[in-house]
Amino acid sequence: MHAREPFAQAHRRTTVEDAQVAGHRVPAGADVVFVSHALHRDPEVFSAPDAFDPDRWLPERVHQAQREGTSGSAPDRASASATLSA
Numbered sequence: 001m002h003a004r005e006p007f008a009q010a011h012r013r014t015t016v017e018d019a020q021v022a023g024h025r026v027p028a029g030a031d032v033v034f035v036s037h038a039l040h041r042d043p044e045v046f047s048a049p050d051a052f053d054p055d056r057w058l059p060e061r062v063h064q065a066q067r068e069g070t071s072g073s074a075p076d077r078a079s080a081s082a083t084l085s086a
Helices: 059-068 080-085
Strands: 010-014 019-021 024-026 031-035
Antiparallel strands (some): 019 024
């Protein structure tokens, strides 16, 4: 497990409908690129993103991980990208 990824993994999704992101219009059919590592380290969204906490993978905490969209934290491999493709 690394505190920092050895490389930035970018993901691309195509929007299926018009959207607003941070006050900017994103039209349907636009390609959107994001880096999941950066998304998953936002302290305004994720509780203690920099803390080493192996207990976050315990069954009783899976619901919180799914809600936060932490990559690889739940059986369905929930991630922030799932909300972009929905």
